[in-house]
Amino acid sequence: MAKKARKVTPMIQQFLDIKKENPDAILFFRVGDFYEMFFEDAEIAAKELEIVLTKRSVDKNDPDPVPLAGVPHHSCEAYVGRLLDKGYKVAICEQVEDPQKAKGLVKREVVQMITPGTVLDTNFLKEKENNYLVSMAQTDNKFGIAIVDVSTGDFQVTEIEKQNTDKVSDEISRLAPKEVIVDDNNRDCYSILKKFEEQGVLITTVSQPTYRKVIEIMKDHFKVESLEGFGLGDLNGAVTAGGVLLQYLLDTQKTSLEHIKIVRPYSTDSYLIMDSNTRNNLELCETIRQKRKRGSLLWVLDKTKTAMGGRKLRNWIQQPLIDITAINRRLNFVEAFVDDYILREETGQALERIYDLERVLSRVIYDRATPKDLVGLSRSLEVLPDLVETLQKNLTFDELLENLPNTNDLADYIKQAIVPDPPTSVKDGGIINDGFDKQLDELRDLSRGGIEWISNLETKERERTGIKSLKVRYNKVFGYYIEITKKNLELVPDDYIRKQTLVNAERFVTPDLKEYEDKVLKAEEKIQEREYQLFQKIRSAVITRIKDIQDCAKFVAEIDNYLSLAIVAVEQNYVRPTVDNSRTLDIKRGRHPVVEKVSSEEPFIPNNTYLDNGIEQIALITGPNMAGKSTYMRQVALIIIMAQMGSFVPADNATVGIVDKIFTRVGAADDLVGGQSTFMVEMNEVANILNNATPKSFVILDEVGRGTSTFDGISIARAVVEYLHQEDKISCKTLFATHFHELIDLANEFSRVINYSVSVKEDDDEMIFLREIERGGTDKSYGVQVARLAGIPNKVIRRAKEILYHLENREINEVPVTGYQVSLDEVENKKHELVDEFVDLNPDELTPKEALDKIYELHEKAQKLD
Structure with missing residues (x-):
């Protein structure tokens, strides 16, 4: 900070001493009506807050003044918030003694360190x-x-x-x-x-x-x-x-x-475990690309009326339950709201009147609550009896109401104490109701009497002096005074004492006016002191009821969640799922909760899902890109999450056997910072699944192996399916989407692998996506057709189809070159095919002549590749 020893003023030395104790924070040093920063702190603040950087001399003979920047204390919150957003800590250093009573330098101390994790201001x-x-x-x-x-x-x-x-x-x-x-x-x-x-x-x-x-x-x-x-x-x-x-x-x-x-x-x-990759892929609380709530599952389910409910709902989505009793308990509450329109309406109307009890309480604890905060707390607590009365109409909620504390007395106490529309400041008075405190009432009577006497003084003095333009006024510098224009100065009585001369008038006081002024101002000062004392007393009364208020807040948040889920269920036509300990996942006409809500051009096509660890464990899904495979797989995962968090689900019927973990391997992305390619990222994700999934897990695998050569990819994909199928390994419910239609033969080799495909209608070489998942695999790829839909030039499409024809017929060396060269990857793939053809030979089944002919055939093909 200070690069060399230098002589500084006592105040700057005080700053340096306090800064030394808080080296990792920007020090907001209170000086009068400003928080000032010096040295490096000033330079950082000026840059980050875009405020003026100036300099202050620390000694009259010092040619090198120190950097200085400052912000008004009454608006410091905005500046603090901006620094927190940029990752800084801020130390608030206040004057901790009255400057008028201080001997020498006013004592200052850091009264709070504000960090990104300790913010209380609701603005941030x-x-x-x-x-x-x-x-x-x-x-x-x-x-x-x-x-x-x-x-x-x-x-x-x-x-x-x-x-x-x-x-x-x-x-x-x-x-x-x-x-x-x-x-x-x-x-x-x-x-x-x-x-x-x-x-x-x-x-x-x-x-x-x-x-x-x-x-x-x-x-x-x-x-x-x-x-x-x-x-x-x-x-x-x-x-x-x-x-x-x-x-x-x-x-x-x-x-x-x-x-x-x-x-x-x-x-x-x-709880149901999901790694960060899975939460991101499923877009539970924010979208992958834009990091926005809109388009996420939370966006669909959040109809909460209170901030407390909104926070709890986010946690429920990210931590679905695995305990069947707890899940069905939540579902019972949601169902009670679903079945009763009046109950939903009356509960919603009550919740809308409730403030954020948790954060108001925190501000009370930290002595940062305003009078308006306490009025909001009182009004919120006043709503609870109405909410309880509404919920008592349905026996389902008796369990929740049983231990709810009664806070009516605290609500009444605050209401009696604080005016309905109080000021924000706690030290300027005007907070406490008349009749709440005898001492305050007496001070107010004294003040009002003095003010009334002063207000009558103008009329009285006009009559006594004959000066009709005489005025009695007040300002903070001179207090109360009598103002007389210069043309009337000859009428001024002898007992007037001149106070100030202006261009066109002079100001006077009288002994009586000074006496009443002293009474009024002292009374006003005492009123403000007394109101502040009473506010602190009310605050203390709130603090004694912390546990009760927190219990009320938890109750409100829980009710708010059940109501929110019920509202969505009614609006979106969701059904109550059956959640049990079976090994079955059976969804009839399931829908993607987000996609169906944002789809406007065409109706959403629902699909069935049936998986069972012992019968149909792995669903192998083939079909073209853009046909809906990823949407379908994600919707199944979201339905499981919704069911286990206690929500109704978008389906005609759903049975969900408890899932302990959900894993997804979806999409492709390079980890450039970590030095990993798309394929390495993909393999890391697959490894995580294979090493951590259990028989009760649900796994989504989308296009495993596509980041490498075709035969490598097919080999890896097949090996993964085989591993997941083995009972002594994982044997978990799996949706496996692939473009490798060669894998559909796995259904013939493994008893619990079932083929599905996305139905596509072809009309004159054009594709129409039907979005329906149907039994049976497809032995055809649609990459060229999808390329056309993406806008690839027709010349490239025609050439691709020509090459594809020869490749599919194993005629790689017969592909005519028409402006494009066959890629080395394709040659390499053909070599792999030759090796596979050789390995598949059974010498014991061949005559000597057949074996010799086969050798010549393979040799000829190999020479063509070279």
């Missing part, structure tokens, strides 16, 4: 998304992960085996954290986090405390003697990550964390 938070801060730690054989959303108080921990680094990466990817905390000496953790840092996630390094210390941190925070009551008895990695996270919050937020009331351990194996 997406209301229907969690803002996760993640901590990662490591024990001898486990990775510990701790997660908190500071804006809601949600705190969770988990552990994953040390050797399963891909699973750790997938879980962090699911959480999409804004910031991850890690021990600065842990290379294993940092190697996993490196790709997230490259994606813009802030990685914050800290010194990890000892295990004994993190235990103390956790126990001190939750005020318990043991962590076993939370189910953390033997989860050393999770406890370590949790303790590190709590200590980081205490260090940065400089306040209690009272809204973090409970830590919830979870296992990734308690």
